Structure formats: structure tokens, C-alpha cells
Amino acid sequence: MLFNYKALENSGKRTGGSIEAVSMDVAVGSLQKRGLIVASIEPAEKTSWLSNIKFGSGVSQKEIVMLSRQISALFEARISPLKIFSLLSEEMENKTLRKSLIQVTTDLQAGSTISKALEKHPAIFSNFYVNMVRSGEETGKLNEIFKYLADYINRSYEVMSKARNALIYPSFVIVVFIAVMVLMFTFVIPKISLIIAESGEAVPFYSKVVFAASSFLVSYGFLIIVALIVIVFLIVKFARTREGRAQLARFKLEIPYAGDIYKKLYLSIITDNMNTMVMSGIPMVKAIEVTSSVVDNEVYREILEGALLAVKEGRSLSQSLSQYKEIPSTLVQMIKVGEESGELGSILGTMAHFYQREVMDSVDTLVSLIEPMMIVLLGLSVGLIMASVLIPIYQIANSGGV
Numbered sequence: 001m002l003f004n005y006k007a008l009e010n011s012g013k014r015t016g017g018s019i020e021a022v023s024m025d026v027a028v029g030s031l032q033k034r035g036l037i038v039a040s041i042e043p044a045e046k047t048s049w050l051s052n053i054k055f056g057s058g059v060s061q062k063e064i065v066m067l068s069r070q071i072s073a074l075f076e077a078r079i080s081p082l083k084i085f086s087l088l089s090e091e092m093e094n095k096t097l098r099k100s101l102i103q104v105t106t107d108l109q110a111g112s113t114i115s116k117a118l119e120k121h122p123a124i125f126s127n128f129y130v131n132m133v134r135s136g137e138e139t140g141k142l143n144e145i146f147k148y149l150a151d152y153i154n155r156s157y158e159v160m161s162k163a164r165n166a167l168i169y170p171s172f173v174i175v176v177f178i179a180v181m182v183l184m185f186t187f188v189i190p191k192i193s194l195i196i197a198e199s200g201e202a203v204p205f206y207s208k209v210v211f212a213a214s215s216f217l218v219s220y221g222f223l224i225i226v227a228l229i230v231i232v233f234l235i236v237k238f239a240r241t242r243e244g245r246a247q248l249a250r251f252k253l254e255i256p257y258a259g260d261i262y263k264k265l266y267l268s269i270i271t272d273n274m275n276t277m278v279m280s281g282i283p284m285v286k287a288i289e290v291t292s293s294v295v296d297n298e299v300y301r302e303i304l305e306g307a308l309l310a311v312k313e314g315r316s317l318s319q320s321l322s323q324y325k326e327i328p329s330t331l332v333q334m335i336k337v338g339e340e341s342g343e344l345g346s347i348l349g350t351m352a353h354f355y356q357r358e359v360m361d362s363v364d365t366l367v368s369l370i371e372p373m374m375i376v377l378l379g380l381s382v383g384l385i386m387a388s389v390l391i392p393i394y395q396i397a398n399s400g401g402v
Contacts, residue, residue, distance in 0.1 A: 003027045003043055006091060007036040014039075014091075028069060037073055039091035041066065058096040059124050061157040067097070068150035075143035082108045100124055113137055128273060128294045135282045145280055152276045159268060159356050163261070166367045170374055177378055181385075186221060189214040189389065196392045201399060203392045210388035242298070249298040253326070261362045266300045267331065268355035275348035285311055299326060317344075 005027070006016040015036065019027050031038050067088065074084040085108060089101035100121045107117035115134035118125040125133075129149060136145030193211040196203060203211075217224070238244035253259045273294055277287040288311060292304035303324045310320035318336035321327045331351055338347030 003041050005031060005041040006039045007031055008039060008087060008091075009036060028066075032073055037077065037087075038066075038070055039088065040093055059094060061153055063094055063097060064124070064129075065150045065154050065157070067092075068146045068153065072143045072146035072150065075146065081114055081142075097124065114142070126294065128277075128290050131282065131286065131290045132277065132280060135277070135280045139281050141280075148276050148280055152272060155272060155352075155356065156269070159265065159359055162360050163265065163363050166363045167370075170367070170370050173374060173378075177381075181381070182217070184385065185214045185217045189385075190218055192389050192393070196396065199396045201392060201396050203395075204388070206384060207388040207392055210385060246298040246302075249300075252297070253299060257366065261359060261366065262297075263326065264355050264358045264362060266295055266297050267328070268352055268359055269295055270300065270304070271331070271348045271355060272352035275345055275352050278348060279345040284317060288317070303327065 004016070004018050006014070009015055019030060027041060028038050031041075070088060071084055074087070075081075079087075082105065085101050085105040089098055089105055092098040092101055103120065104114075104117040107120070108114065113134075115130050115137055118133060119130045132145050132149055133142070136142040139145075189210065193214060196207075196211075239248050252262050255262070270291055273291040274287050277290060278284065282290075285308065288304055288308045292301050292308065295301055295304065303321070303326060306324070307317065307320035311317060316336070316339055318332050318339055321335065322329075322332045334347050334351055335344065338344035341347075
């Protein structure tokens with residue numbers, strides 16, 4: 001695959017070009033071996049819009065991954081933090097990210113630490129990201145911390161995009177099907193039902209149901225749309241309250257089969273976060289506190305907040321989590337082994353990888369089940385509508401009405 005890149009030589013001279021590699025990471029590695037500091041790199045071919053899904057304030061996860069790798073490489077080259085962010089802000093193509101990096105550079109010039117400067121841009125640099133950088137400042141291992149961050153964000157992106165992308169095709173088909181059905185019920189079927197009614201022929205019960213549904217949609221379609229908008233508005237408003245978030249979070253975990261995928265997804269986020277922070281030397285209390293603010297589910301957030309209080313009181317992490325049914329006993333036992341052996345970080349990493357793999361496998365299985373079920377459901381729906389229309393027409397034709 002061909003990649004276009006912009007880079008800086010050790011002398012500070014700007015350069016650019018293209019490089020052939022099997023992946024972006026391999027391309028970056030090859031350029032770094034040449035003594036180049038990569039400022040930006042992207043596939044020469046046009047990529048799918050899915051690879052540029054944005055988060056925060058118009059900055060994609062891939063851009064944050066690349067930025068973290070660049071910062072790590074520049075630290076390894078023993079370039080000062082002020083010079084690093086100054087160089088990157090000049091080369092950054094994303095306007096939002098460039099503006100933030102310029103502000104970070106200004107804060108560093110004023111004597112601020114990197115973590116405090118990044119903390120002013122929460123839409124781009126999460127609480128987890130800032131705390132990781134603060135840990136790197138305290139331990140003097142900023143280059144390693146930024147590598148950890150790049151790897152972590154990349155893993156999170158792969159897991160989330162896998163689940164999201166797998167449902168795009170079924171969602172698209174369902175939306176198109178609904179649109180086609182609405183058009184048929186509002187434009188085609190009313191005209192056919194009028195012709196059949198004028199013929200005076202008796203129609204089957206299922207035809208009467210379809211015709212009645214069509215008539216109701218034509219007569220009250222506008223009210224239905226208004227009602228749906230109001231319902232969606234109320235649900236969104238309720239979901240923004242703490243109670244609403246809690247109920248929605250609980251509902252997501254109780255959905256048949258999909259709820260199990262959600263549980264594995266949140267467990268992978270929790271274990272991966274804590275693994276990254278523990279391996280970076282961040283105290284357990286701080287790791288739990290930051291992880292509770294990162295996980296996007298009220299149920300697991302409350303679990304971590306409860307565990308945080310228990311750990312502060314002197315209990316172990318495994319004891320603190322064992323009282324919650326949402327935390328699998330296997331995970332609790334593995335954490336206990338890690339605490340007893342002093343290898344908690346690596347144990348959490350192993351479990352994070354396990355749950356990430358489980359999420360991907362479960363999504364693949366779900367998609368393989370959705371597609372045939374969707375085909376059968378769509379086939380039955382279309383067959384019912386066609387039968388409701390064609391059989392009365394056939395009866396009229398046989399009776400000489402047409």
C-alpha cells in the first residue's frame with residue numbers, strides 16, 4: 001500500500017514523499033529508521049469514510065494515535081517539549097488539532113507542564129490521556145507513555161469500529177426497506193385498494209389488514225411523524241439525566257445476546273485502561289478513579305466508584321469487585337492471582353486481550369445471525385404485501401371485473 005508523508009530531518013529540514021508498506025505502522029517505522037520524524041502520513045489511495053470517524057471536537061482517533069507516536073519519537077530524539085509541540089503545530093493539517101497544539105505550545109512557554117496544558121482541551125485529550133501524561137512526567141518516561149497511549153487508543157479504535165462497522169450493512173438495508181414500504185403504503189397501495197373496492201369483490205382478511213394500515217398511514221402519517229419526534233426528544237432528554245443514563249445502561253446490558261457483547265466491551269475497556277495505567281506506574285486508587293470516568297456506562301461506573309471506596313478503606317481490588325454480579329468471577333479470580341503474584345498489570349493486559357477477542361468474535365457471530373434472519377423477515381414482509389395486492393387483483397380478473 002502506498003502512503004504519502006511529510007517529515008522532519010534531524011537538522012530540522014522539512015521533507016516529504018511517498019513510501020510503500022503493508023500498513024501505516026510499518027511505514028512510520030521505516031521512516032523513523034531513516035532518521036526522519038514523521039509529521040503526517042496518510043494512504044495515497046482514498047480510504048473509506050469509516051476510517052475517519054471523528055470524536056471530540058473534530059479530531060479522529062487515528063490522528064491522536066499518530067500524534068502520540070510523533071511525540072514519542074521526538075522525545076526519543078531528545079527534543080525539548082516546547083520544540084516538539086511547536087514543530088507538530090506547524091505541520092498539523094487538522095485545523096482543530098493545530099489550534100489546540102498552538103495553545104499547548106503557548107502554555108508550555110508560560111511554564112506550564114504538558115499534562116496541565118493538555119488538560120485545557122478535554123474534547124481532544126481525555127482525562128485518561130492527561131493522567132497518563134502526568135504519570136510520565138512524574139516518572140521521566142514520557143516517550144514510553146506516549147507509545148502506550150498510541151497503542152491503547154489504536155486498540156480501542158479497532159474494537160469499537162469492529163462493532164460499529166459490522167452493523168452498518170444491516171442498518172442500511174433496514175432503513176431502505178422501511179423507506180420503500182412507506183412509499184408503497186402511501187402511494188401505491190391506496191390506488192390499488194381503491195380499484196379493488198370499486199370492483200365490489202370480497203378480499204382476504206390479510207388484504208384488509210394491509211389496506212387498513214395503508215389508509216391509517218395516509219390519514220395520520222403526519223401525526224405519527226410528530227409523535228415519533230416527540231418520543232425521541234423525550235427519550236434523549238431523559239437519557240441525559242443521571243437516572244436516565246442508569247436505566248439506559250441497565251437496558252443495554254439486558255438485551256438478549258447484544259447485552260452480553262456490551263458487557264464484554266465494557267470489561268475490555270476497564271481492563272485495558274487499568275492495565276495501561278498500572279503498567280505506567282500509576283497508583284491503583286488513581287487508576288480506578290480515572291477508569292470510572294472513562295467507561296461509558298453508568299452501571300460499570302457505579303461499580304468502579306464503589307470499588308474505589310472499598311480500596312481506599314484497605315480492601316483489595318478483587319475483594320472490592322467480587323460483590324458485583326456484573327463482574328465475572330473469572331475476572332475476579334484472575335485479578336486476585338495478579339495481586340498475590342505481583343503481576344496485576346500483565347494479568348489485566350491478558351484479560352483485556354481476552355475480552356477484546358471475545359467482542360470481535362461475538363460481533364462476527366451476531367452479524368452471521370442477523371443477515372439470514374433479516375432476509376427471511378424482509379422476504380415474509382414483501383410476500384405478505386404482494387399477496388395482499390395480487391390475490392384480489394387475480395380474483396377480479398377471473399370474475400371478469402377487469
